[in-house]
Amino acid sequence: MRRNLFHPMWLAAALLAVAACGGGGGNGPTGSTTSSYPGSPSDPTNTTANSVNATTSSTFDPAALTVAKGTTVTFTFASVTHNVTFDAVSGAPANIPSTSGASVTRTFSTAGSFGYQCTLHGGMRGTVTVQ
Numbered sequence: 001m002r003r004n005l006f007h008p009m010w011l012a013a014a015l016l017a018v019a020a021c022g023g024g025g026g027n028g029p030t031g032s033t034t035s036s037y038p039g040s041p042s043d044p045t046n047t048t049a050n051s052v053n054a055t056t057s058s059t060f061d062p063a064a065l066t067v068a069k070g071t072t073v074t075f076t077f078a079s080v081t082h083n084v085t086f087d088a089v090s091g092a093p094a095n096i097p098s099t100s101g102a103s104v105t106r107t108f109s110t111a112g113s114f115g116y117q118c119t120l121h122g123g124m125r126g127t128v129t130v131q
Contacts, residue, residue, distance in 0.1 A: 054082035060126035076103045087115040
């Protein structure tokens, strides 16, 4: 006797299995492009994606950061004193005075490219590009 592979019971079981495994609503990177998951750039709790570290080796890490308009960027200063002096362009946020052992935030409300430097350490430069 030959079995019918398309029996309604088998079809219902297969559809149920696909629905149980299926897409969207999870915390992973699959699903809707507007959903966020921990660590993703769209995750509002993600503090590392919008951070710049002033390192003890006198560099900004990362040296170039791209963010959306209205994003708050956290500048973190280790034990070495650094400052952030933005290039004099329209829309640049306020400079950050000499700081160590703390974090300071600046919100980028205007689209453009905002170069900055630590005036205490020659060659220590970075850029935030706002889209």
